[in-house]
Amino acid sequence: MPLMRHASECPVVEREFALEAQSLSVDYGHRRILRSLTIAIRPGEIVELRGGNGSGKTTLLRCLAGIVRPTLGRVTWFGEPAGCCTAMRKWLGVLAHESSLYSHLTLAENLLFVARVCGVERPRERVAEALHEIGLADRSQCTPPKVSRGTRQRVSIARAFLHGPRVVLLDEPFTGLDAAGRDWLVARLARARDEGQTVCLATHEQVGSLAVCDRVFTLHDGKFTANEATADHPPIGVANSKQRMPAA
Amino acid sequence: MNEATRGAMWRFAALRIVLAAWLATAVWLALGFAPTERTMGDAQRIVYVHVPVAWLGLLWMLVTAGCGAAYLVRRNLWWDAWAHSAAEVGWVCCSLTLVTGSLWARSAWGTWWEWDPRLTTAFILWLIYSGVLFARSSVEEPHRRARVGAALAILGSLDIPMVVMATRWFRGLHPMNPEMTPAMRITLLVGVVGWTAAFAWLANLRRKQIGMERIVRQSQSVLEAAC
Amino acid sequence: MRHAMHNLCWILHKDLLTELRSRGAWSTMVLTGIVVAVIFSVQSEAAAAYKQQTIGCLLWMAVFLAAIPMMDRGFAIERENGCWDGLRQLPVAGSVIFIAKLAANVLALGILECLLMPLFFVLSSVPLPGGAGPLVLVALLANIALASVGTTVGCLGVGRRSGAALVVLVLPLLIPVLLAAAECTRLTVAGNAGEVYWRWLQLLAVFDVLFVAAGLVLFETASEE
Numbered sequence: 001m002p003l004m005r006h007a008s009e010c011p012v013v014e015r016e017f018a019l020e021a022q023s024l025s026v027d028y029g030h031r032r033i034l035r036s037l038t039i040a041i042r043p044g045e046i047v048e049l050r051g052g053n054g055s056g057k058t059t060l061l062r063c064l065a066g067i068v069r070p071t072l073g074r075v076t077w078f079g080e081p082a083g084c085c086t087a088m089r090k091w092l093g094v095l096a097h098e099s100s101l102y103s104h105l106t107l108a109e110n111l112l113f114v115a116r117v118c119g120v121e122r123p124r125e126r127v128a129e130a131l132h133e134i135g136l137a138d139r140s141q142c143t144p145p146k147v148s149r150g151t152r153q154r155v156s157i158a159r160a161f162l163h164g165p166r167v168v169l170l171d172e173p174f175t176g177l178d179a180a181g182r183d184w185l186v187a188r189l190a191r192a193r194d195e196g197q198t199v200c201l202a203t204h205e206q207v208g209s210l211a212v213c214d215r216v217f218t219l220h221d222g223k224f225t226a227n228e229a230t231a232d233h234p235p236i237g238v239a240n241s242k243q244r245m246p247a248a
Numbered sequence: 249m250n251e252a253t254r255g256a257m258w259r260f261a262a263l264r265i266v267l268a269a270w271l272a273t274a275v276w277l278a279l280g281f282a283p284t285e286r287t288m289g290d291a292q293r294i295v296y297v298h299v300p301v302a303w304l305g306l307l308w309m310l311v312t313a314g315c316g317a318a319y320l321v322r323r324n325l326w327w328d329a330w331a332h333s334a335a336e337v338g339w340v341c342c343s344l345t346l347v348t349g350s351l352w353a354r355s356a357w358g359t360w361w362e363w364d365p366r367l368t369t370a371f372i373l374w375l376i377y378s379g380v381l382f383a384r385s386s387v388e389e390p391h392r393r394a395r396v397g398a399a400l401a402i403l404g405s406l407d408i409p410m411v412v413m414a415t416r417w418f419r420g421l422h423p424m425n426p427e428m429t430p431a432m433r434i435t436l437l438v439g440v441v442g443w444t445a446a447f448a449w450l451a452n453l454r455r456k457q458i459g460m461e462r463i464v465r466q467s468q469s470v471l472e473a474a475c
Numbered sequence: 476m477r478h479a480m481h482n483l484c485w486i487l488h489k490d491l492l493t494e495l496r497s498r499g500a501w502s503t504m505v506l507t508g509i510v511v512a513v514i515f516s517v518q519s520e521a522a523a524a525y526k527q528q529t530i531g532c533l534l535w536m537a538v539f540l541a542a543i544p545m546m547d548r549g550f551a552i553e554r555e556n557g558c559w560d561g562l563r564q565l566p567v568a569g570s571v572i573f574i575a576k577l578a579a580n581v582l583a584l585g586i587l588e589c590l591l592m593p594l595f596f597v598l599s600s601v602p603l604p605g606g607a608g609p610l611v612l613v614a615l616l617a618n619i620a621l622a623s624v625g626t627t628v629g630c631l632g633v634g635r636r637s638g639a640a641l642v643v644l645v646l647p648l649l650i651p652v653l654l655a656a657a658e659c660t661r662l663t664v665a666g667n668a669g670e671v672y673w674r675w676l677q678l679l680a681v682f683d684v685l686f687v688a689a690g691l692v693l694f695e696t697a698s699e700e
Contacts, residue, residue, distance in 0.1 A: 029389050030462075030469040067560050069699055071391075089566040100561025102552065104496040105489070116485045117565045119478070144556070159561075221473075320696050375647035383631070383644055396631050399693045400644060403627065406685050407648050413678055414651040417671075 017079070018043040018167050018198040019064055024073035026059050033059045035222040036073070041200055043078075043166075046193055046212055049202040051219030057202035058097050060219070061171050064200065065094045077167065090118055093165035095173055099156045101144040107131065107155050108140035111162060118163035130158045134184070149176040157185065161192070168192060170201040186212060267445055274442040277435040291355035296435055298348040300443035301341045305373055306408070307444070308338025308451075312380065313405035316398025325462065328394035331401060332384065333454035337447050339377040345370050365415035372411050376404035390462065482567045486575035493552050494579065500548045504541045504583075508591045511537035516598030526599050531660030534595050535653050538588060539621070545583055546625030546645065549576050559698075569695035573626060577690065580622035588614050604666035609659070616679040617656040623686040624648050631697050655679045 019041040026034040034056045041047050051057045062068040063075055066083035075082040077091060101110045108127055115123035131140050134154045144152050153176040160168055173185055189212045192199050203210075218226040278296035285292035315331035349367065350360050361367065380400045387393040428436070494500070515526075515533045553559040562572065592610065596603055603610070628644050655675045662672045 027391075030465040031473070032469075062560070065564055067563055086568045087566050089564060092564065094561075094564045096557050096560050096564075098557030098560075100557050102489070102493055102558055103555055104493040104552070109492070113485060113489050114565065117482050117567055119481075119566075372647050372650050379644040379647055395696055395699065399627070399631055399697045402693065403624070403648055403686070403689055406689055407651065410651040410678065410682055410685070414654045417674065 017041060018045070018077070019200065020076045020079075021060075021064060021070075022073050022076075024060070024063060024070050024075065026056075026063060026068060027071045028059075033222055034063070034070075037222070037224060039217065039224075041198055043198050044193065044196050045214045046189060046199045047201070048210060048213040048216045049200065049219055050204075050216055051202075052204070055219040056222040057219055058171055061094075061169050061200065061202050062096075065092060065169050067094075090163065091166040093160035093163065093168040095156050095160040095168075095170040097171050099144060099152045100159065101152060101155060103143060103145050106141045106143055107136060107147070110144070110155065111159060114159055114162055120163045126162065130162055134158050150178055150181055153177055154181060154184075157188070161188070165197070167198045167200070170199065172203060173201055174203060186210065264449075267442075267449060270438070270442045271446055274435075274439045277438055282432050282435040283429060288356055291352060294348050294352045296439045297443075298345060298352060299436055300440045301344040301348065302370065303440060304444060304447055305338055305342035305345050305370065308334045308341060308447075309373060309377070309401070309405050309408065311451075312338060312401040313398075316394075316401040319394050320398050323391070325390060325394060326459070328390070328397070329455045329458040329462075330451075331394070331397055332458055333451045335377060335380050335384070335397070335401065336454060337451040339374070339381060341447060342370065342374045342377055346374060365412070368415045369408070369411050373408060376400075376407065380404060479568065479571050483571050483575050483578075486562075486567065486572060487578055490549060490552075490575060490579040491582070494548070494583070497552070500544060504545055504587060505590060507541040507544075508537045508587060509594065511540065512591060512594045512598055515595070523601070526601050527664050528661065530595060530599060530601050530664055531657040534591065534660060535617070535657045537591060537595075538584065538617075539649065539653055541587055541591075542584060542621055542625065543645070545580065545587075546622075546629045549579055549626070550629045563698065569698055570691050572698075573630070573690055573694040576630070577619075577622050577626045577687070580626055581618045584618040584622060585614070588618070601664060603664065605663055605668050609663045609668040609672065612676065613656055613659040613663070613679070616676065616683055617652055619683045620652040620679060620686060621649060623683065623690050624652075627686070627690040627693055627697065630694060652679065652682055655682075 017040045019039075021037060021039050024034055024037045024039075025032060037056075037060065039047075039060075049057050049060060059068060063070050064082070066075065066077075066089070077088060080088060083089065101107070102113075105113065108131060111127040111130060112123055115126055120126050128137070128140075131137050134157075136151065136155065139147060139151070144155070147155075153173070157170070157173055160170060174182055177185060189199060189201075189210070193212065201213075215227070217224050274296070278293055282293065282296070284290055311334040312331050315327045315334060319325070319327035319331060349370065353362060353367075354360050380397055383400055384393050384397045387396050511533060515530075518526075550559075553562060563569075592607075592614070595601075624645055628648075655678045659668075659672055659675045659679075662668055662675075
């Protein structure tokens with residue numbers, strides 16, 4: 001029985017790609033949601049997946065997170081098969097489509113649970129810090145149904161970043177956020193970049209490309225229609241492409 | 249039509265003819281050849297159908313669980329098609345066991361049903377089959393349906409020995425080793441072999457049909473996506 | 476291993492906390508049990524010997540009926556707000572989640588029985604000659620069996636549509652357990668917790684081992700998307 005292996009048993013080897021998916025296909029029912037997608041994300045990159053409703057963004061993110069088992073193809077994290085060892089999940093922080101918050105636990109308790117299971121040192125202090133950062137220190141004892149959609153979204157984002165993961169996957173992080181919230185999130189992403197975290201986020205077409213993104217992939221009907229580098233960042237494969245390695 | 253396919257078709261046709269002949273023999277043996285039992289009379293002849301289907305009911309449960317386990321290991325829907333058809337055929341066999349047993353009990357014991365260990369076990373087996381099929385029918389996505397079906401079939405097949413033990417400890421009515429003449433034994437043997445082959449053929453047919461259904465659905469969705 | 480224990484404790488802590496705060500499920504469970512107990516006991520004209528014979532059967536029927544909503548509840552909480560995905564994405568093995576859910580269910584069943592057993596025996600005034608010891612042993616083993624099947628089937632998510640679906644699937648699987656538990660209870664009440672009693676107890680123990688093992692193996696695949 002594969003009981004949980006300790007993180008030290010899964011040494012992190014520096015690889016060229018933080019996340020890699022090779023000819024990934026996902027069927028749901030008799031419908032093919034993803035059609036042979038290949039994507040490779042370097043450590044320290046911020047990648048945006050753009051696409052309309054039902055284009056397969058969420059499914060792709062869930063595959064990359066190791067939650068959905070692909071019908072064909074494979075996903076690797078730092079060269080290791082996704083989810084092959086439970087402790088590897090500690091490298092990932094995920095913001096799912098839904099909030100992932102327990103309605104009967106307070107905001108602080110929700111974060112505390114994640115911090116404890118991920119083995120964060122001094123979880124209480126870390127959670128207090130995270131709540132302070134998103135400006136909810138005084139509402140930490142509220143339960144999720146008692147706060148607004150935007151507040152829940154902020155807590156969920158804080159949940160994804162809580163244990164200092166190497167890779168962060170965000171599914172439509174801007175949903176429900178007001179202008180201040182959006183600014184905060186962009187700043188948070190910039191900080192993640194400075195700290196060497198790899199980020200992959202899925203957004204609607206309306207949101208528009210973000211200044212912080214290195215590359216934008218556009219998804220339509222389960223296929224990539226475009227793979228372009230944003231203005232400030234030359235495309236991958238060009239000689240002077242920025243290579244950021246994760247912080248030690 | 250080339251030589252190879254024609255050869256295969258002939259072989260299949262020959263196989264079917266042999267099967268039909270065998271079953272006809274089994275029926276003739278059961279109705280004409282086997283001697284009439286002294287105390288129970290002609291009603292005892294039900295045994296020649298009842299015993300084969302009862303054995304098949306247990307066998308198909310094991311096949312369902314085995315194919316389910318194989319699916320979980322290989323993740324190939326081919327195995328799931330086998331598990332599905334085995335569960336359906338097993339359900340039919342189990343239902344036939346209950347019906348024929350009940351008919352026999354009416355004439356031998358004077359009652360349609362008795363909570364005897366074997367009867368209870370057969371009834372619970374029938375409930376487990378029904379549960380597996382019911383659960384399968386409530387899930388749409390093929391791989392998810394395969395997983396649910398496999399998990400339940402494995403749990404069910406583990407459960408059956410426990411049911412047998414639990415019910416055996418109550419006093420039983422069901423005949424365990426009834427006295428039989430050699431003619432009766434041969435009739436029973438021919439029946440068991442014949443019905444096993446017939447239901448295996450049926451299961452294989454259903455398995456192919458399930459596979460084809462899946463291909464049709466897939467093509468449908470591809471066409472819909474293209475339009 | 477220490478890590479797994481650590482995670483197990485925190486998941487159990489989280490589950491118990493959420494369950495204590497969502498009182499609705501508990502009240503349904505306890506009320507179902509009480510209703511059966513009262514209906515059974517109110518038949519005051521029934522002979523004492525008759526009550527002695529049937530109390531085991533009815534007690535376990537009441538526990539079973541009350542347990543059905545409970546089996547799905549642990550997963551109903553996870554289905555809200557996509558918490559299940561959130562939990563699966565954390566660094567916890569499926570087997571650890573299974574054991575935590577199993578432990579929560581065993582605990583809930585134990586609490587229910589602590590309430591129902593005295594109620595049944597006091598209201599129907601059936602004496603318990605051998606003391607409560609043999610009964611507690613039966614309850615412990617039966618709880619593990621009920622909870623292991625309930626947790627495995629509950630996680631298949633087929634109970635999502637209605638409670639009735641879960642009953643159809645779980646009832647046939649649990650017949651040997653309920654039979655053994657009822658028979659043990661009847662023997663205890665009759666005052667001969669001897670060799671036959673131990674045989675039934677062994678059956679329960681085998682069932683526990685078999686179904687916990689099956690649950691551990693199947694949970695990972697059953698809980699996939």
